[in-house]
Amino acid sequence: MRATPLPEFMLEPAFDPAGSSRDAIGASAVAAQGLNIRHGTILTLEEINVSFDGFKALTDLCLYIGVGELRCIIGPNGAGKTTMMDVITGKTRPDSGVAYFGETLDLTRMSEVEIAQAGIGRKFQKPTVFEALSVFENLELAQKTSKTVWASLRAKLSGEQKDRIDEVLQTIKLDASRQRPAGLLSHGQKQFLEIGMLLVQDPQLLLLDEPVAGMTDAETEFTAELFKSLARKHSLMVVEHDMGFVGSIADHVTVLHQGSVLAEGSLAQVQANERVIEVYLGR
Amino acid sequence: MSLPISITVAQKAGPKLTATALGVVLTVLVALPLLHLLPADSAMYVSAYTLTLIGKILCYCIVALALDLVWGYAGLLSLGHGLFFALGGYAMGMYLIRQSAGDGLPAFMSFLAWTELPWYWYGTSSFLWAMCLVVLAPGLLALVFGFFAFRSRIKGVYFSIMTQALTFAGMLLFFRNETGFGGNNGFTGFTRILGFDITAAGTRAVLFLATVALLVGSLYLGFKLARSKFGRVLTALRDAENRLMFCGYDPRGYKLFIWVLSAVLCGLAGALYVPQVGIINPSEMSPTNSIEAAVWVALGGRGSLIGPLLGAGLVNGMKSWFTVAFPEYWLFALGFLFIVVTLFLPKGVIGLLRRKSS
Numbered sequence: 001m002r003a004t005p006l007p008e009f010m011l012e013p014a015f016d017p018a019g020s021s022r023d024a025i026g027a028s029a030v031a032a033q034g035l036n037i038r039h040g041t042i043l044t045l046e047e048i049n050v051s052f053d054g055f056k057a058l059t060d061l062c063l064y065i066g067v068g069e070l071r072c073i074i075g076p077n078g079a080g081k082t083t084m085m086d087v088i089t090g091k092t093r094p095d096s097g098v099a100y101f102g103e104t105l106d107l108t109r110m111s112e113v114e115i116a117q118a119g120i121g122r123k124f125q126k127p128t129v130f131e132a133l134s135v136f137e138n139l140e141l142a143q144k145t146s147k148t149v150w151a152s153l154r155a156k157l158s159g160e161q162k163d164r165i166d167e168v169l170q171t172i173k174l175d176a177s178r179q180r181p182a183g184l185l186s187h188g189q190k191q192f193l194e195i196g197m198l199l200v201q202d203p204q205l206l207l208l209d210e211p212v213a214g215m216t217d218a219e220t221e222f223t224a225e226l227f228k229s230l231a232r233k234h235s236l237m238v239v240e241h242d243m244g245f246v247g248s249i250a251d252h253v254t255v256l257h258q259g260s261v262l263a264e265g266s267l268a269q270v271q272a273n274e275r276v277i278e279v280y281l282g283r
Numbered sequence: 284m285s286l287p288i289s290i291t292v293a294q295k296a297g298p299k300l301t302a303t304a305l306g307v308v309l310t311v312l313v314a315l316p317l318l319h320l321l322p323a324d325s326a327m328y329v330s331a332y333t334l335t336l337i338g339k340i341l342c343y344c345i346v347a348l349a350l351d352l353v354w355g356y357a358g359l360l361s362l363g364h365g366l367f368f369a370l371g372g373y374a375m376g377m378y379l380i381r382q383s384a385g386d387g388l389p390a391f392m393s394f395l396a397w398t399e400l401p402w403y404w405y406g407t408s409s410f411l412w413a414m415c416l417v418v419l420a421p422g423l424l425a426l427v428f429g430f431f432a433f434r435s436r437i438k439g440v441y442f443s444i445m446t447q448a449l450t451f452a453g454m455l456l457f458f459r460n461e462t463g464f465g466g467n468n469g470f471t472g473f474t475r476i477l478g479f480d481i482t483a484a485g486t487r488a489v490l491f492l493a494t495v496a497l498l499v500g501s502l503y504l505g506f507k508l509a510r511s512k513f514g515r516v517l518t519a520l521r522d523a524e525n526r527l528m529f530c531g532y533d534p535r536g537y538k539l540f541i542w543v544l545s546a547v548l549c550g551l552a553g554a555l556y557v558p559q560v561g562i563i564n565p566s567e568m569s570p571t572n573s574i575e576a577a578v579w580v581a582l583g584g585r586g587s588l589i590g591p592l593l594g595a596g597l598v599n600g601m602k603s604w605f606t607v608a609f610p611e612y613w614l615f616a617l618g619f620l621f622i623v624v625t626l627f628l629p630k631g632v633i634g635l636l637r638r639k640s641s
Contacts, residue, residue, distance in 0.1 A: 089529060116531040128526040130519040137515050142530045149536045155512035201530060 035119060035204065036103040042067045042205050042235045043088065048097030050083055050259075057083040058094070059259040065205070070231035072246045072267075073239045075256035076279060081239045082125065084256070085207050089122050090115045101205070117147070121203030125210050125239075127190035131183030135174050135193060138182050139165045142197035165200060171226070172196040187214040195226070206230070208238045212245050224248045243267075255279075300640075312341075312495045316488035334487055338559040340599045341494045345552035347579045347591035348501050349545040354577070355585035356514060357541050358521030359438075363446030364549050365573035366453045367421035371550025372563040373457075374420050376470035377404060378413030379481070379558060383474040390472070391465040401463045410477055417554040418547050425546030426539070433535045433542075438524075447570050454568035469564025476558055487559070494555045498592075501548055505588045508541075517541060578617070582624045584631025593632050 043065040050058040058080045065071050073081055086092035087099060090112040099107040105118055116122075130138050143161060145151065157165075169175040172192040177185065182193055191211060198206055211227075212220045220242065227236060227249050240246050246253060246267060253270045255262040263273045270276055315337060318329040346368055353359045380389045381404075388397065406412040428449060432442060460466035479486045508514050519527050520534050527534060557563045566572075575598075583594020598617070605613040628635055 091525075111533075112528045113531060113533045116529050122529045124526070128523050130515075130522055130526065132518050132522055133515055140512065141515060141519055141527075141532075144531075147530070147532045149513065149540050152513040152516050152537075153508075153511055197530070 035101065035105065037067050038103055040067050041065065042069075042102060043237070044098065044100040045084070045087070046098040048084075048087060048099060049095045050080075050087060050092060051095060057259055058087070061097070061256075061260050063254060063261060065235055065237055067235055068232045070227060070236045070238070070249060070251050072250040072253045073237060073256060074241070074243075074246060074253060074270075075262070078258075079256040080259040081256055082209060083259075085122065085209060085237075085239070088115075088207060089120060116201075116203075119204040120207065121198040121201045121205070122207045123194050123198055123209055123211055125213070127187065127194050129182040129185075129190050129193050129197070131181065133182060134179050135169070135182055135185070136165065136178045138193055139168060139196055139200050143200040144202045168196045168199045171199065173222075188216060188219050191215060192219075192223075195223070199230075203234065205235045205237065208236065208240075210240055211238060212240065212242055220245055221248075309495075309499070312337075313492070316491040319488050319491075320484050331482075331484070331487060334491055335559050336603055338487075338491045338494050339556060340596055341491075341498050342552045342556040342559070343576070343579065343599055344592045344595040345494075345498050345501055346549050346576050347583065347595035348498075348505055348588065349548035349552070350576050351580050351585055351588070351591040352505060352508070352541055352548075353545045354580060355587070355591070356509065356517040356521065357538055359538065359542065360440075360443045360577065361446045361542075361545075362443045362570065362573045362577060363448075363450035364545070364576050365570075366446075366450035366568050367425060367546040367549035368553040368556070368572075369453070369457075369563065369565070369567035370420040370424065371417045371553030372557040372567060373464060373470070373553075374407075374413055374416035374550070375554035375557045376473075376563040377407040377416070377464075378410055379473040379476060380465075380470045381408045382476060382478075383472060389465075389470075391460075391468065391470075392463075395460060404463070414554075417550050421546040421550035421553075422543055425543045429539045429542040433538045447573065450568050450573050451570050454565045454570075457565035457568060465564070467565060469562060470557075471562040471564075473558065473561055481558055481561075490555065490559050494559070497551055497555060502588060502592075509588060513537070513540075575617075578621055582620065582628075582631055584628075584633030587631075587633045590631050590633035597632065 041064050043063070045061055045063040048058050048061040049056070061080070061084065063084070073084070075081055083092060087094050088107060090107060090110055094108060097108075101107050101115070101118060101120060107115060110118065130141065133141070140157065140161075143165065145155070145161070166175070169178055172195060174185075174189060174193060174196065177189070182190065185193060191214065195208075195211060198208075208227075212223050215223065224245060227238065230236060231251070238246075238249070250267055252264065253267045254264045255270055255273075255276050257279050262279060263270050263276050265273075315329050315334060318327050319331065319334045321328045346364060349367075350361060350364050353361055384390065387393070388400065392400070407416070428446075432445060437445060456462055457464050457469075458467050464470070473481050475481055476486060476490075516527070516532060516537055520532075520537060524534055553563075553567075576595075579594040579598050580591040581594070582598060583592065584590030598620070601616065601620075602613060605616055624631060630637075
């Protein structure tokens with residue numbers, strides 16, 4: 001394989017799916033009944049290549065995310081982090097390579113909508129919420145339910161769904177602003193709202209692109225706690241530049257560089273890796 | 284509790300005031316056709332001219348509302364809604380002209396020395412089938428066009444240009460005599476509808492009331508849609524389509540639904556317009572007509588339901604006054620109005636009213 005030794009690629013999933021995590025997945029398993037996670041890997045990327053007009057954004061990228069794992073992705077600008085998320089969510093089609101969600105769902109053949117419905121949620125780098133709608137309505141739209149035209153025409157929130165939204169509003173500390181238009185929220189609040197939208201969407205795999213950008217220290221700390229509590233029930237993939245934040249949440253860290261994996265392991269291991277130091281500190 | 288941005292003037296200006304205003308307008312609209320039934324020398328008599336003019340404006344109001352549903356809510360600026368309006372009008376016109384022609388061919392076909400009706404005229408002597416055509420012709424065209432446009436993710440100005448091209452193509456097609464719709468003269472000289480004299484006071488009154496009913500119905504439907512989750516999904520789609528897709532919504536179905544609904548409403552408005560005005564010809568499909576409809580909506584305030592009605596009413600009211608008083612200055616006035624609204628009233632007249640009341 002490439003420069004990195006093989007064992008580091010094949011990380012054990014953080015949780016044994018046959019054990020307690022089966023129950024922990026709980027509600028998520030209902031949504032994606034077809035999702036086969038027998039081997040404990042929720043996301044498989046192998047030999048992914050993406051190029052834009054000759055520029056190779058991803059080169060033979062291989063990455064595995066275990067069920068219930070919280071994985072941080074770091075890497076210098078242009079390392080391909082966002083492109084990788086685009087491939088996973090169907091926004092970009094890889095030139096070649098294999099991308100599986102669970103054991104059976106081929107992400108390279110599914111549309112963005114199908115992928116979202118199958119249980120992959122994404123938070124964008126720039127917080128994107130529905131600005132004209134209130135905070136409550138943002139959560140209402142994101143909530144996991146049938147999303148066909150007919151269903152929306154007849155939709156009425158059940159007590160249970162309302163309770164769930166209220167619960168999430170408490171969690172993201174936006175309960176007081178529930179009726180405010182989302183466009184009037186501060187940057188940090190929008191970040192939380194978008195995280196809240198992911199929570200009510202209840203995906204099995206969450207992709208979070210720079211979730212703590214623009215947050216205060218207290219907010220960052222709170223987000224770290226929130227993510228840690230989400231892992232186990234969900235699998236998370238977090239792209240972040242804030243090393244303090246990465247250190248506080250990550251089980252495992254993957255370093256991307258020029259479109260492929262440079263190193264993988266715990267944060268300490270990765271930080272000690274000479275090639276990583278070379279890339280980050282310049283040559 | 285949770286209201287979409289569509290909050291009509293109702294929520295801001297105090298429900299009482301708006302309800303009163305709407306009630307007064309509705310009462311006047313119902314009274315007008317009844318007053319038309321009075322003897323012509325009565326003091327309260329409403330002339331056929333006035334009644335027809337207001338009926339025409341009400342049809343335009345429905346178009347404005349339909350356009351607002353796709354533009355104000357779903358963010359799809361159509362510059363081709365005149366086509367759907369005209370198609371509904373033509374479907375109605377086919378029935379009317381066959382009523383007038385009795386058992387023979389419509390006069391324009393005799394001029395062309397045609398001996399039998401083209402196949403697509405089959406069944407148009409039946410009012411029911413004509414009504415089906417009123418819905419089907421604009422509906423199916425919108426369905427097919429929308430299906431391909433939304434599947435190819437055509438958005439923004441490209442979408443507007445394509446709709447504009449569509450209505451222009453329609454106009455050129457209908458201008459041809461060979462198309463079988465009377466060429467550039469279109470249809471006129473209607474005499475009867477459902478056996479009644481089309482110019483009789485009673486017929487006019489019923490047509491007017493039908494228009495009022497359609498307007499109220501469309502308004503109610505729009506209100507229901509705007510307050511449903513469907514309406515909120517449309518708003519979300521307008522502001523952040525990508526985000527919505529990653530929430531698991533397929534925008535295509537949503538766009539297609541509102542697009543076809545809007546086209547059908549336009550078709551119905553066109554069908555009521557033709558018997559009242561007494562003529563339909565291809566100039567209804569001219570791009571400027573569709574652009575003018577967009578001006579009504581922008582002027583009234585898009586994204587609200589009452590706004591476009593105000594816009595259509597104001598512009599057309601002014602138009603009929605101007606074109607009588609200072610005919611040569613109307614286009615200048617329209618242009619001036621549009622500039623003023625763009626510069627000073629970004630949310631339209633309705634935005635001004637809301638600001639005043641709060």
